[in-house]
Amino acid sequence: MEPTAGHCAALGMICDTFVPGDGLTLPAASELGAVDTIFQILGRNPREADKKQLAMLLGLWDSRLTGLLTGSGLRRFSTLTQQQREAALVRLGDSRLAPVRAIFQALKGAALLAYNVTPGPSGANPLWKEIGYPGPTGPLATAPKPALQPLRFTESTTLTCDVVIVGSGAGGGTAATVLAAAGLDVVVLERGNYYDDQDFGTGELAGLTSLYAPGPAGSAEGQITLVSGTCLGGGTVVNWSTSLPTPDAVRQEWAELGTPQFATDEYGDALRVVSQRLGVNDRHSPLSPRDEILDRGARALGWDVDTLPRNVSDACDAGIECGRCGYGCRLGAKQSVTKTWLADAAAKGARLVVDANVRRIEVKNGRAEAVSALTSDGTEITVRAKAVVVAAGAIQTPALLRRSGLRNKNIGRYLRLHPAAAVFGVFDEEIRPWEGALQSRISRHHANLDGKGYGVIYETGPTHPGLATGFMSWRGADAHRAAMLDFARSNAIGIITRDRDPGTVSIDGSGEPIVKYRLSDYDAAHLHTGIVGAARILEAAGARRIFSGHQAGVSYEPGVRGSVAEFDAAAKAAGYGPGQCAMGALHIMGSARMGGSAELSATNPDGATWDVANIVVADGSSFPTAPGVNPMVSIEAIAYMNATRLAAQLS
Structure with a gap:
């Protein structure tokens, strides 16, 4: 999308309504350069339909027709006062129509994210100074040279090998080592680029535009934001290092769905090998101020709290530096697959190729012959x-x-997203939520709400100014500015839902993926329990103000205004439909699941597709159901197991 002057003007009006500045130290969004940031981020989206929809919306934004949509009458947006513009946007967010709420959420998300991550003309966003946020640090002078030497092609090329692996993340990286160790000639193709220690420390905006997937940014209905890594090493480069094994009950559930090895030593051994190679340990999981609040509040309620194991080396500081690792670990302490499996694979002769977006697998006579x-x-x-x-x-x-x-009906079905929401607490003491060990504590108090293993878990994570906006509501510019000025004294308790009911992935006419996902009433009830549970944790830990991500603006001040019971009722009334409560999907799974029959799964117990026997799936899409815990170790164990079976067949 090449924005016109009209597009830029319309988007500038929208952004300046969301973030008009304060007339003193904080500039308006357009003055800061947020409009250019939005077009920079959206320009990466490969789906042309999304760009055309945005161009149409911006082209109509200052029309009288849009005035009717926003409840402003036959008045152009440009003729409204700031107060009237804010009211118009709030009406969009409060609409009874889900598509209208989705428009609001998309605009809100873009404007607030762009404002909070844009360095600005001076190179340092004035908001960062106001809240004490350090901004980009730059790379470490002592960072070593990159250890890997991936290939990059500038001319048309044909390669030949035994196995080609599409994707280099948790699944692809692990599979590469297993297959190369079996003496097979392996080529790994990665859509993104290679970044290592010396490339990290450039801040949120640079991290988002280099290390994270360009799209789709969310589900089609506007229910949930989608977050995944796109670089050599995939999500393991940017995730929060939490290394939990597949729960035993989930392994049994998966076995009963037609993949019996999940309940046997074959998968158990894979879990152990993976944990050993990643160096999983709990020696580097000290309490950060964030996790101390989770720990303090949960224990005050009599709830369980456990230490989280992490895949980090002794180089991890588990402190200030660790909090930046969602945008790459400058210390090289996080044992991503670039540091482990891919390094092993390269040492055994595997060829790694970056900037290679695989568009198609060539299938002839029922066999895969090549990828393009x-x-x-x-x-x-x-x-x-x-x-x-x-x-x-x-x-x-x-x-x-x-x-x-491939035509199996289950390809793209059974998508699970572990819908995540957050409840924020504002404290008297400074927390600096962007610092501290990535994740060091977990409470499973509500992990089994139905007696069948479905519920929610509570964790925290390093919260940076840009990331935070994805889990916050917006009821007006002044209220949002006040929330951001309290940011250094705020802490978010994350609620991760083990979703029972799935969504889908399909493709549009150009072959780009479309995600459809609506939170079911069943899963919404569990998420609601988690929302209220998180508020209880924060109150027990001493928060003076507590608010959720409901667009309706649900909050209370313990002992001053409202109560947790009133918060409970207000959150329930605000709802969990598209655009009603801010949610993110950081764990994306299950869309090509393993199983015992072509009627119920996309792949067989070896991970091979039912349609084509020599296409094997080895990533999070293999999950038969949601695991209910951070999935990295499970993904790598499945990839290890499926690749071991494939190696035996090919050898």
Whole structure:
């Protein structure tokens, strides 16, 4: 999308309504440069339909027709006062129509994120100074040179190998080592680029635009924001290092769905090998101020709290530096697959290729023969192989299988997202929520709300100014500014829902994925329990103000205004439909799940697709159901197991 002057003017009006500045130290969004940031971020989105929809919306924004939509009458947005503009936006957010609320959430998310991550003309966003946020640190002078030397092609190229792996994250990286160690010739294709220690420390905006997937940004209905990594090493480069095994009850559930090895030593051994290679330990999980609040509040309620194991080395400071690791670990302490499995695979001869967006698997006579990819400048790459391992993540994996002509009805079904929401507490003491060990404590008090293993868990995570906006509501510019000025004294308790009921992934006419997901009443009830539970934790820990991400603006001040019972009722009334409560999906799973029959699954117990036997899936899309815990270790164990089976067949 090439924005016109009209598009920029319309978006500037919208952004300045959300964030008009204070006329003193904080500039308006357009003055800061937030409009350019939005177009920079949206320009990465490969789906042309999204860009066209935005262009249409911006083209109509200052029309009388939009005035009717916003409840402003036949008045152009440009003729309204700031107060009237804010009221118009709030009416969009409060609309009874889900598509209208989705428009509001998209605009709100773009404006607030862009404002909070834009360095501005001076290179330092004035908001950062106001809240004590340090901003980009730059790379460490002592950072070593990158250890890997991936290939990058600028001319049309054809490679030949035994196995080509699509995706280099938790699944693809693990599979690469297993297959290369078996003596097979392996090529790994990664859509993103390679970044290592010396590339990190450039701040939120640079991290978001280099390390994270360009789209889709959310589900089609506006229910949930989608977050995943796109770089060599995938999500393991940017995740929060939490390393939990698949729960035993979940392993049994998966076994009963037609994959019996999940309940046997085969999968148990895979879990142990993965944990050992990643160096999983709990020696570097001290209480940060964030997790101390979770620990203090939960224990005051008599709830369980456990220490989280993490895949970090002794180089981890588990403090200020650790809090930045969602945008890459400058210390090289996080044992991502670039540090472990991919390094092992490269040492055994595997070829790693970056900037290779795989568009199709070539299938002839029921067998995969090659994959075709494009670089960012359109250069064609063809890799011929005896087998294809697909590990592109639970959005891109089913999209690739569909683009390649596979027809099993379960490809793209059974998508699970672990819907996550947050409740914020404002404290008297400074917390600096962007610092401290990434995640060091968990409470499972509500993990089994139905007696069947479905419920929620409570965790925290490093909260940076940009990330925070994705879990916050907006009821007006003054209220939002006040919340941000309290940011250094705020803490968010995250609620992660083990969703029982799934969504879908399909493709549009150009082959780009479309995610459809609506939180069911069943899962919404569990999420609501978690929202109220998080408020109880914060109150027990001493928060003086507590608020959720409901767009209706649900909050209370313990002992001063309202109560947790009133918060409970208000949150329930505010609802959990699209656009009603801010949610994110940081764990995307299940869309090409393993199982015992083609009627119920997309792949067989070996991970091979029912349609084409030499296409094996080895990533989070393999999950038969949601695991209910952070999925990295489970993904790598499945990839280890499926790749081991494939290696035995090929050898």
